[in-house]
Amino acid sequence: MQSMTPKEVSERSGLRVNPCKTCQPVGAMYAALGVHACMPHSHGSQGCCSYHRTYLTRHFKEPAIASSSSFTEGASVFGGGSNLKASVKNIFDIYNPDIIAVHTTCLSETIGDDLKSFILDTPIPDGKYVVHTNTPSYVGSHVTGYANMISGFIKYLSVKTGVSNGKVALIPGFINPGDMREIKKIAKLMNVPFTMLPDTSGVMDAPMTGTYNMYPKGGTTIPDIIGLGDCKKSIGFGEFATTLGLEDLRNKCKVPFVSLPLPIGIANTDAYVMALQEIGASEVPYELEEERGQLVDVILDAHPYFDNKTVAIYGDPDTVLGIAALVLEMGMHPKYLVTGTPGEAFVTRGKDLMAQYGVEDAVIKASADLFEMHQWIKNDKVDLMIGGTHGKTIARAEDIPLVRAGFPVLDRYVHSYIPIVGYRGALALVEKIANALMDRQDRDCADEDLEMVM
Numbered sequence: 001m002q003s004m005t006p007k008e009v010s011e012r013s014g015l016r017v018n019p020c021k022t023c024q025p026v027g028a029m030y031a032a033l034g035v036h037a038c039m040p041h042s043h044g045s046q047g048c049c050s051y052h053r054t055y056l057t058r059h060f061k062e063p064a065i066a067s068s069s070s071f072t073e074g075a076s077v078f079g080g081g082s083n084l085k086a087s088v089k090n091i092f093d094i095y096n097p098d099i100i101a102v103h104t105t106c107l108s109e110t111i112g113d114d115l116k117s118f119i120l121d122t123p124i125p126d127g128k129y130v131v132h133t134n135t136p137s138y139v140g141s142h143v144t145g146y147a148n149m150i151s152g153f154i155k156y157l158s159v160k161t162g163v164s165n166g167k168v169a170l171i172p173g174f175i176n177p178g179d180m181r182e183i184k185k186i187a188k189l190m191n192v193p194f195t196m197l198p199d200t201s202g203v204m205d206a207p208m209t210g211t212y213n214m215y216p217k218g219g220t221t222i223p224d225i226i227g228l229g230d231c232k233k234s235i236g237f238g239e240f241a242t243t244l245g246l247e248d249l250r251n252k253c254k255v256p257f258v259s260l261p262l263p264i265g266i267a268n269t270d271a272y273v274m275a276l277q278e279i280g281a282s283e284v285p286y287e288l289e290e291e292r293g294q295l296v297d298v299i300l301d302a303h304p305y306f307d308n309k310t311v312a313i314y315g316d317p318d319t320v321l322g323i324a325a326l327v328l329e330m331g332m333h334p335k336y337l338v339t340g341t342p343g344e345a346f347v348t349r350g351k352d353l354m355a356q357y358g359v360e361d362a363v364i365k366a367s368a369d370l371f372e373m374h375q376w377i378k379n380d381k382v383d384l385m386i387g388g389t390h391g392k393t394i395a396r397a398e399d400i401p402l403v404r405a406g407f408p409v410l411d412r413y414v415h416s417y418i419p420i421v422g423y424r425g426a427l428a429l430v431e432k433i434a435n436a437l438m439d440r441q442d443r444d445c446a447d448e449d450l451e452m453v454m
């Protein structure tokens with residue numbers, strides 16, 4: 001079917017075909033799952049909630065728990081206040097979470113439900129919490145929803161006591177649990193105490209124990225979220241997903257922040273390590289120096305296979321910019337950078353990055369869709385595609401190797417455990433890219449050119 005995509009690109013403003021994003025509550029639900037013993041709650045109809053849970057479950061291959069206000073016609077007309085009140089009682093009675101994180105949906109936003117008033121009017125058991133954020137899906141994307149839910153936790157819970165806890169607050173972008181583990185590993189190696197919010201490691205990559213546990217061991221604890229207000233600094237990874245949380249923490253608790261790119265690639269990981277060094281005043285340990293040196297070594301060794309290869313990168317804005325930085329370091333040529341998330345800062349950052357490496361012909365677009373990217377590829381093909389599963393039909397139609405990275409990856413396994421951030425994560429991504437390009441060379445070369453040693 002995708003081979004029927006026409007080459008002629010026409011201007012579209014009101015239609016997205018094969019969108020490069022999903023809706024805000026998916027991100028809000030993911031952020032809420034990164035809080036320990038939290039029940040994400042979807043204030044809307046059951047259909048929305050089922051879709052969001054399914055989407056996360058398909059990517060992480062783990063059950064994504066969530067409850068719903070279960071709107072029917074009555075709530076849609078008269079408002080969902082009583083539904084929320086009943087939901088909160090039932091959820092605490094039956095599932096006993098420590099906290100319920102409510103997000104809205106298109107329906108509850110359109111009818112104008114006032115969540116703050118509803119929650120104030122709802123009995124909450126002692127020692128339990130209910131927080132909320134607004135996630136109308138006709139603006140933004142799942143990345144916006146993720147940022148909004150982080151903001152909701154901070155606004156409701158974080159408190160400045162005036163006594164520093166000596167920690168740094170780490171706000172990760174929309175990344176896999178394996179990436180969160182890698183960011184924490186680097187902070188530990190740098191000897192910098194931290195709280196990470198959200199932290200889906202140990203939740204969305206929890207081990208099989210033989211017993212179902214609705215609230216696995218992982219996730220940021222409520223005391224730690226409250227304590228974010230006493231951190232001496234915060235670091236956000238990826239401006240699209242974290243700026244809001246960083247600003248909330250500064251505005252509410254006077255915690256200064258550093259906004260960094262997602263630490264994908266050498267320079268971006270260096271920036272994270274340097275930020276930690278400044279905060280902790282500690283030496284960079286040999287283990288990190290070794291990882292960095294190995295990464296540089298591998299990129300140099302395999303350089304002939306990367307040199308000037310053209311690549312289309314699509315997905316979430318922070319992830320696309322991070323991967324673009326890595327492939328530029330590898331000597332590759334990013335030709336198309338696409339995100340479905342709105343925000344012209346994506347284009348500005350992308351152009352700045354390309355200018356550093358003298359790349360002048362990259363097409364960079366936010367609020368875009370994969371149909372349009374396919375049209376660009378039809379007119380001017382690339383050697384490689386990097387992104388999520390929704391690009392696989394294009395890769396097949398145009399016979400282009402695809403390296404799966406970012407969100408969502410619905411048709412492969414293990415990806416959420418293997419980081420793409422940090423020096424070790426970059427090494428894993430470099431291996432995938434090298435293998436994809438070398439497999440293609442093996443497939444396409446003449447019999448007499450098939451090499452044993454490459």
Ligand code: SF4
Pocket residue numbers: 023024025047048051104105106107137138
């Ligand atoms: S109605 Fe809105 S919130 Fe529900 S699934 Fe659709 S886009 Fe998402």
